[in-house]
Structure formats: C-alpha cells, structure tokens
Amino acid sequence: MALCEINNVTKTYGEGAAQVHAVKDVTLTIEAGEFTAFVGPSGSGKTTLLNQVGCLDKPTSGSISIDGVGTSGLGDKALSQVRGDKIGFIFQSYNLIPVLTAAENVELALTLAKESGGRARAVELLNEVGLEGLADRRPNQLSGGQQQRVAVARALVKRPALVIADEPTANLDSASGTQILNLMRELNAKHGVTFLFSTHDPMVMEHARRIVVLRDGEVIEDRAGGEAISVSNVGVAAVKA
Amino acid sequence: MNLFRLAFLNATRNRTRSLLTAGIIVGGTALFIIAMSWLDGVWGQILEEGTLQGGHIEVVTPEYRARASLRPQDENIDDLAPVLDALRSHEGVVEAHPIIETGATLTVGEEIGDIFGAVMGAEERYFTEYMDVDSKLVEGRWLKEGAGELVLGWKLAQRTGAKLGDEVVLLGVTQDGSMSPSKGTLVGIARSGSPLIDRRVFVDLAAAQWSLDLEGGAMKVLVWGEDREEVDELHASVAALPALAGLDVGSWKTLPPWGGQLGMMDAIRFVLMFMIAFLAGLGVWNTMMMSVLERTNEIGVLRAMGMTRAGAVFLFLFEGVAIAILGGIGGVIAGVLPTLYMSKNGFSYPESMMAKMEFALPTTLYAELSSEIVALAFMTAIFTAVIGTMLPALRAATIQPDSAMRRN
Numbered sequence: 001m002a003l004c005e006i007n008n009v010t011k012t013y014g015e016g017a018a019q020v021h022a023v024k025d026v027t028l029t030i031e032a033g034e035f036t037a038f039v040g041p042s043g044s045g046k047t048t049l050l051n052q053v054g055c056l057d058k059p060t061s062g063s064i065s066i067d068g069v070g071t072s073g074l075g076d077k078a079l080s081q082v083r084g085d086k087i088g089f090i091f092q093s094y095n096l097i098p099v100l101t102a103a104e105n106v107e108l109a110l111t112l113a114k115e116s117g118g119r120a121r122a123v124e125l126l127n128e129v130g131l132e133g134l135a136d137r138r139p140n141q142l143s144g145g146q147q148q149r150v151a152v153a154r155a156l157v158k159r160p161a162l163v164i165a166d167e168p169t170a171n172l173d174s175a176s177g178t179q180i181l182n183l184m185r186e187l188n189a190k191h192g193v194t195f196l197f198s199t200h201d202p203m204v205m206e207h208a209r210r211i212v213v214l215r216d217g218e219v220i221e222d223r224a225g226g227e228a229i230s231v232s233n234v235g236v237a238a239v240k241a
Numbered sequence: 242m243n244l245f246r247l248a249f250l251n252a253t254r255n256r257t258r259s260l261l262t263a264g265i266i267v268g269g270t271a272l273f274i275i276a277m278s279w280l281d282g283v284w285g286q287i288l289e290e291g292t293l294q295g296g297h298i299e300v301v302t303p304e305y306r307a308r309a310s311l312r313p314q315d316e317n318i319d320d321l322a323p324v325l326d327a328l329r330s331h332e333g334v335v336e337a338h339p340i341i342e343t344g345a346t347l348t349v350g351e352e353i354g355d356i357f358g359a360v361m362g363a364e365e366r367y368f369t370e371y372m373d374v375d376s377k378l379v380e381g382r383w384l385k386e387g388a389g390e391l392v393l394g395w396k397l398a399q400r401t402g403a404k405l406g407d408e409v410v411l412l413g414v415t416q417d418g419s420m421s422p423s424k425g426t427l428v429g430i431a432r433s434g435s436p437l438i439d440r441r442v443f444v445d446l447a448a449a450q451w452s453l454d455l456e457g458g459a460m461k462v463l464v465w466g467e468d469r470e471e472v473d474e475l476h477a478s479v480a481a482l483p484a485l486a487g488l489d490v491g492s493w494k495t496l497p498p499w500g501g502q503l504g505m506m507d508a509i510r511f512v513l514m515f516m517i518a519f520l521a522g523l524g525v526w527n528t529m530m531m532s533v534l535e536r537t538n539e540i541g542v543l544r545a546m547g548m549t550r551a552g553a554v555f556l557f558l559f560e561g562v563a564i565a566i567l568g569g570i571g572g573v574i575a576g577v578l579p580t581l582y583m584s585k586n587g588f589s590y591p592e593s594m595m596a597k598m599e600f601a602l603p604t605t606l607y608a609e610l611s612s613e614i615v616a617l618a619f620m621t622a623i624f625t626a627v628i629g630t631m632l633p634a635l636r637a638a639t640i641q642p643d644s645a646m647r648r649n
Contacts, residue, residue, distance in 0.1 A: 047646055050646070051643045051646055054545070055642075056544075056545055056641070056642040056643040056645065056646065057641065057642075057643045076549070076550055077549050077550075080544065080547050080548065080549045080550075080642075081547065083544075083545060083546065083547045083642065084546065084547020084548075085547070089542075089545050089546065089645065091542065091645060091646065093538075095538065095539070095542040095645060097247070097539060097542075097543075098254075099247070099250035099251060099253070099254055100247065100250065104246075108247070108543075108546070109546050109547075111243060111244065112543065112546045112547040112548050112552070113546075113547050154546075166646050
C-alpha cells in the first residue's frame with residue numbers, strides 16, 4: 001500500500017537568473033513499511049525533498065499525499081496537524097529541547113499531537129530505545145548517541161505512519177551511528193513504521209532496503225538496497241563528488 | 242508535560258537576561274507605584290486644601306464671573322439672606338459661607354500707611370473650620386465678631402510693624418469707588434508660610450460689608466457638600482434653586498484654578514504611565530526578540546512536531562508574561578514598601594517654599610498608596626509584557642518548520 005506518493009514535485013528558489021531548481025520533477029511512491037534512503041552529494045536535493053515529503057515546506061509544483069491525505073492544498077494549520085499526527089522527525093543535530101528532560105522531550109511530541117499517554121508512554125519508548133534509567137536526564141547529560149536515541153523515541157512515541165530522518169548519523173561516531181541505524185531498523189521491523197532518511201554516508205546506505213539517488217535535484221537512480229548492495233552500485237562516485 | 246511548563250523553563254534558560262528584564266519591570270512597576278502615589282498624595286492634598294478653602298461650589302453674579310480674575314468690587318450679591326437660606330436648607334449642602342475679598346492700605350500709628358493688604362471678610366466658622374487660620378496664630382487670639390477687631394498675616398504685621406493691641410486703619414474703597422476708611426484693633430497674628438494667610442487681613446463679615454458699603458451682601462457664597470468628587474449632582478441641584486436664579490453657580494471641577502488642571506493631571510498620569518510602560522516594554526521586547534532569534538532552529542523543530550503558529554505565539558507570550566509576573570510582584574514589593582513609609586511619615590519641606598503658592602499647603606506632604614494604583618501598576622506590567630512580547634512572538638510564528646532541518 002502506498003504510504004507516500006510524490007508526483008512531479010519541483011521546488012525552486014529565487015527568480016530569474018538567480019533561480020535554483022533544488023528538486024526537479026520528482027515522482028516516487030513510498031510503500032508502507034519501507035526503509036528508504038535518499039542519497040546524493042551535498043546540494044543534490046535530499047533535504048529539500050525530505051522537507052516537501054515531511055510537510056515542512058511546500059513544493060513549487062507537483063503534489064504529495066501522505067497516508068491518503070493530499071498535502072498540496074493544505075494551509076499551515078492543517079499541515080501542522082498532518083505533521084503532528086502522521087510524521088515523526090529525526091534531525092542530524094538531535095534538536096532536543098535543552099531545558100526538558102529526555103522523558104519530557106518525548107512527552108512533548110504527544111502534547112503537540114494532543115495525544116494521551118504522557119510520561120508513562122515516553123518512558124516506555126525510552127526503555128525500548130535502550131535508555132532505561134535515563135528518562136530524567138537533560139540532553140546535556142547525555143552522549144550524542146543517547147541524545148539521538150531520545151530523538152528516535154520522540155519521533156516514534158505518537159506512532160506516526162512515517163518517520164523522516166535527515167542525516168541521522170552524521171554527528172555520531174561510527175559505532176553510535178551503527179547502533180542508531182540498527183535501532184531504526186529494529187523499530188521498522190517491529191512496528192512497521194516507514195522510515196525515509198537522507199544520507200551521503202556509504203555505511204548508512206548499506207542499511208537501506210531501498211535507495212533513491214539524487215543529483216542536482218533529480219532522481220537518477222531508484223533501486224532496491226539492502227546489505228548485498230555495494231556502495232559502488234548506488235553511484236558512490238556521485239555521492240563523493 | 243505541558244506548554245506552560247516549557248514556557249516557564251524557557252524563561253529561566255538565560256537567567257541573567259531574564260533577571261535583567263524582570264529587573265526592568267521591577268524598576269518600572271516600583272517607579273510607577275511611587276510616582277503615582279506621590280502624584281495622587283500631593284495632588285489630593287492640594288485639592289483637599291484648595292476645595293476646603295475655596296468651596297466645592299461657588300455662587301457669584303454672572304458679571305463677577307466674567308471678570309472673576311480681577312475680583313471686581315462692584316459685582317456683588319446684594320441680597321444675601323434668601324440665597325443663604327436656600328443653600329443652607331438644601332439637601333446635600335453641608336455648609337455655605339459668604340465671602341468678601343477686597344484690598345486696602347494699612348496704617349498703624351500716625352503715618353499714612355503705604356502697605357497694601359488683601360482683606361478677607363467672612364463668618365468666624367469659615368476662618369476657623371475651613372481656612373484654619375486660628376490654628377496658625379503665632380501671637381494673640383482669634384477675633385470676636387462685631388468687636389471691631391482684626392487679625393493680620395505675619396508678613397503684613399512685620400511690614401507695618403503692628404503689634405497686638407494697635408489700632409490698624411484700613412483704607413479701601415466701597416463698591417461704588419468711594420474711599421472707605423475703617424479701623425480695627427489687632428488681636429492676633431497668623432503665620433502659615435502661604436501668602437493666602439501671611440499677606441492677608443482677616444475681619445468679620447460685617448466689617449467687610451461696611452468697608453465695601455455692601456450691607457447684607459457678599460461677593461460670593463462658597464458651598465460645601467459631603468464629597469468633593471461627587472459634586473456634579475449637588476452642583477446641578479443647587480444651580481436649579483429658585484433663590485439662586487440669575488446667579489452663576491460653578492463647581493470646583495470646572496472653575497479656576499482646578500478646572501484646567503484636572504485634565505492636565507490626567508495627562509501627566511497618562512504620560513508617566515506610558516513612559517514607564519514604554520521603557521519596560523522595550524526591555525521585554527529586546528529579551529524576547531533575542532530569545533526568538535536564538536531559538537529559530539528550536540521553534541522550527543516544535544513546528545515540525547506539529548506546533549501551530551498560534552502555539553508558537555502562545556509559547557513566547559507566556560514566557561514574556563512569566564517574566565512580567567515575577568517582575569511585577571518584585572516591583573509591587575519594591576514600590577509599596579517605600580510608599581507605605583512615605584505615606585506614614587511624609588516628606589517635609591521648608592515653609593519658604595510655599596511663598597509663591599496660591600493656596601496654603603501643609604509643610605509635610607504624604608504619598609497616598611491605594612490598591613487601585615498597585616493593581617494598575619501590576620496590570621500595566623503584564624500588559625506591557627504582552628505588548629513587548631507580541632512582536633517577537635509573531636516573528637516566532639513566521640518561522641517555517643523547515644528551519645529545523647538547517648544545520649547548526
């Protein structure tokens with residue numbers, strides 16, 4: 001079942017001679033339960049495309065639907081509701097709220113989505129991502145890997161249909177990065193949550209079941225991934241460029 | 242977890258800056274309470290003294306009113322009795338007293354004097370209960386009505402060299418302009434620091450009427466009600482009295498010197514309130530704008546997580562209000578304590594400072610603290626914070642959720 005349909009999406013910035021096409025006429029379908037990576041070098045349009053899919057920005061043209069909801073014509077309030085109800089986010093820099101504890105950071109996602117469950121559900125999620133006993137710690141009392149686990153718990157606590165992760169391991173060492181990816185895959189398998197993430201790290205690509213390669217805003221390759229896929233197969237030359 | 246807690250925690254995030262902002266609000270609120278209490282206290286005392294001596298309502302002839310600043314000698318209420326009867330029996334009138342004010346040269350001894358004095362004639366009760374001159378006597382006693390006695394203000398006594406028991410000749414004019422010499426025995430000297438008393442000659446009403454050739458008449462009748470602030474209703478009913486037909490009836494709220502100043506005092510209050518609120522608002526605006534600019538990425542994250550624009554506005558508004566509540570409470574304490582002290586102990590100033598005043602003020606002035614001022618100060622602090630926070634909060638609301646994706 002298609003969870004996310006991206007139809008002829010284009011995103012341009014600026015006007016006239018200064019106009020930049022960040023995403024050009026991209027059409028993709030993301031099935032429920034996928035573990036998909038957008039890969040490509042810096043400036044290839046990965047993050048811009050994630051922004052469109054995650055309802056963080058509106059495409060210049062084209063349409064996107066998430067879980068059956070067309071987002072193109074929605075206003076700010078409705079888009080906020082779609083984000084709150086259907087999408088979880090994991091950011092490169094974790095982006096936890098520094099004045100809140102780990103549990104409160106997770107609970108905040110429920111508050112904003114106007115969902116019940118509160119602290120108990122937050123602690124349950126924190127335990128599931130391997131942060132037993134750390135619920136009352138502030139972000140500055142946690143390592144980078146632990147902070148990203150909190151971010152994963154925050155993204156998942158409201159049971160979203162789609163989790164969007166922007167370079168989720170870029171700020172982590174390789175061991176922590178691998179742990180986070182394994183965790184994401186576990187959660188993907190266990191809860192059936194669809195993960196869509198961007199990366200230019202070959203190690204991360206190895207974990208993806210589907211790889212969409214972007215260059216200059218266009219999809220140049222879309223293929224099944226998985227551990228058998230070698231880095232060179234997904235256009236590593238382009239990635240490293 | 243609720244957004245109130247998040248907003249409160251955000252307010253404590255940069256403690257130095259938040260404390261500085263709260264400090265500005267403390268200062269503004271305290272200054273507001275102190276300034277308004279002094280303003281109300283001093284102004285209240287001025288009005289109290291002024292309307293005590295000048296009456297709540299003044300009855301004169303229309304011709305006198307037209308030239309009131311010149312105190313014309315020839316525009317008088319000739320038949321006082323029916324006017325006084327009507328006023329003194331009218332419901333709501335506490336007292337009514339006829340007044341005569343004229344000028345004369347003063348002579349003590351053989352030499353013709355060249356000292357000018359303002360002569361005031363009234364009933365004893367007006368002098369003792371409303372002007373309170375008898376308590377200002379520094380020598381002698383108060384005059385007995387009909388005994389040909391007079392009391393001099395201290396300055397006049399000093400300039401004429403008059404002593405108790407001296408015969409003082411007053412050379413004035415009658416209402417038709419004829420010369421009008423009269424004589425009285427000096428029985429008391431009064432001193433207050435105000436020219437209202439120190440440069441005056443006090444005689445009984447009959448003596449002043451004789452001097453002005455105005456038997457049974459007066460220049461004006463002063464009327465007092467229960468409460469000067471509630472004078473409007475009394476003014477309307479007094480003006481409608483048949484016995485006062487053809488006379489001009491004015492209330493203290495519209496007559497000089499208070500009429501024009503009431504609006505001015507309101508303007509001073511407003512300007513004061515505006516300036517303090519503006520400065521405090523600027524402080525809050527600065528802090529909150531810095532917060533918004535520093536937290537652009539974080540606001541983007543919250544927006545990405547589903548926070549609406551209204552939610553972002555609320556978050557920052559509550560943060561600003563939380564700081565304002567702390568500052569407002571501190572300001573109330575910092576403002577009320579010294580004001581309470583000054584409302585009990587007052588501020589004394591030298592008598593010489595009153596020399597140019599047109600009314601006799603006490604030489605100790607008191608602040609007047611009221612719950613209205615405290616409430617107004619606190620509400621102004623909150624209102625100021627809301628206004629000061631609104632712009633940064635609206636700016637926060639314009640931050641797009643994709644800001645969350647930007648790299649730090």
